Amino acid sequence: MADTFAHTLTPEQRATLALWAVPGLGPKxxxxxRAFAGGHLESLAARPVREWLAQAPxxxxxxxxxxxxxELGLVADRVLERCEASGMELAFAGGQAFPERLAGVPDAPPLLFYKGHVGPPRRRVAMVGSRHPDQGFLPFARTFARQVAEGGVGVVSGAAMGVDRACHWGAMDAGGETWAFLGSALDELxxxxxxxxxxxxxxxxxxxSELPPGVRASRSTFPRRNRLIAGASDAVLVLRAGVKSGALYTAEAGQAMGRPVLALPGDVRNEAAAGCNAWIRSGLARACLSVDEVWENVGARPVLAVPPGAGEPWRALSTxxxxxxxxxxxxxxxxxxxxxxxxxxxxTLTGALVELELSGLVIQHPGKLYERI
Known part of the structure; x- marks a missing residue:
């Protein structure tokens, strides 16, 4: 757990972690x-809480x-123990594992708890929708997400039942990257x-998740979770939403952050698509009619490889x-x-990788990380 062991955290990070674990204490x-402490929270951790609590804002x-x-240090120790026990890691704002786009959002959390491997920077789109879409829509959502991911775009959603989960599975079908921001702590799935x-x-x-260990999902945690989905993405796409769908909270968050907001139009007689249609009609969202429009709005320029076994680029490759x-x-x-x-x-492998890069079939990321295109 690269960022989580106590000896790898700076005093400032330990103080941040301890305060962030206090229920009700948010980014503001x-x-x-931090301002009260002269710009450094570690100065609060160096003293008993009772000495500064009465004057603190x-x-x-x-x-x-x-x-x-x-003492704040004792709180940090307890949180770290629970993280280690459940396999969580910590990503602090500005660190390599913290989503780069999210770091610049007002009201962003100072840290995130996570499980998995955070890959290199790429373009990402939030793909969200109703928990209960109209019959037959989920296979379409899964296929659409797979096609988006095939262009090298990461898919971000909330792991909720319905459209969110279909989009995650679609990205995984393509062997693509997918992130899930949850409305509970990672030990309360x-x-x-x-x-x-x-x-x-x-x-x-x-x-x-921005929530420390032990926090269960509630009505208040999901709207705040939605701002993280939008904040970590370059654009927001609502695939299916009724007029009261929670997916529209993610669209609202994206709009407030200046992210392009797209919506998939639906039949005017379909109440499950009424939210998407209303956003398009009002000009709050752009109508999304193809995967190419998703790529364009996130700023991606996908180079799609010729399927193995077909076309000149593949036939020209060495064994x-x-x-x-x-x-x-x-x-x-x-x-x-x-x-x-x-x-x-x-x-021989070095030569093969160079050949694949020159053929446009593989990209090399910093640190000698190789990925299919």
Whole structure:
């Protein structure tokens, strides 16, 4: 757990973690406390809480909860123990694992809890929709998400039943990247989310939550979760939503952040699509009629590979390059991981990877990470 062990955290991160674990203490209060502490929360952690609590800027409810704490360091230790026990890692704002787009959003959390491997930067789209869409829509949503992911675009959603889950599965069908932001702590998953987690981890997905261990989902946690889905994405696409669908909260968050908001139009007689149609009619969302429009609005320029076994680019490849291509997928792999699966020598594998890059079938990310296009 690269970012979670106590000895890897700075004093400032430990203080941030401890305060973030206090129920009711949000980003604005945290920043007010940082200013109160002269710009460094670690100065509060260096003193007993009772010495500074009365003067600190916070609501009476938060002050009452903090009054039960003797030292912030003890709170940080307890949270870290629970993270380690349940396999969670921590991503602090500005760190490599923290979503880059989210870091610049007002009211962004100072840290996230996560499970999975956070890959290199890429374009991402939030794909959300109703928990109970009209009959027959979920296979379409899954196929649409797969096609989006085939262009190298990451799919972000909320792992809720219905459209959200269909989009996650569609991205995984393509071997693409998918992120799920949850409305509960990662040790309080509902049963379907828990069942889906192994597939997520195995196929390169990530579960995120801003909530510390032990916090269950509630009516108040889902709207705040929606701002994270929008904030981590370059655009928001609502595939199916009635006029009162919670998916529209994600669209509202995206609009407030200046993200392009798209909506899939539906039959005017279909109440399950009434929310999407209303947003399009009012000009709040752009009508999305194709996968190409998703790529365009997130700023992606996908280079789709010729399917193996067809076309001149594939036929021109060496046997070694073809074999290497089959080892790779849409989750970036290190040179060593590809080497272990290829049964080639390091020198031969290097040549095969160069051949694939020149053919436009593979991209190399910083750090010698290789990914199928």
């Amino acid at each position: 209060t945290l920043e007010a406390l 916070m609501s009476p409810q938060v002050r009452k909860r903090l009054a039960m704490v003797t 509902d049963e379907p989310q828990a069942r889906m987690l192994p597939s997520f981890l195995e196929r390169g997905g990530v579960y995120f 070694e390059a073809r074999g290497t291509y089959r080892v790779l997928d849409r989750v970036p792999r290190t040179f060593e991981e590809v080497l272990a699966g290829s049964q080639l020598s390091p020198a």
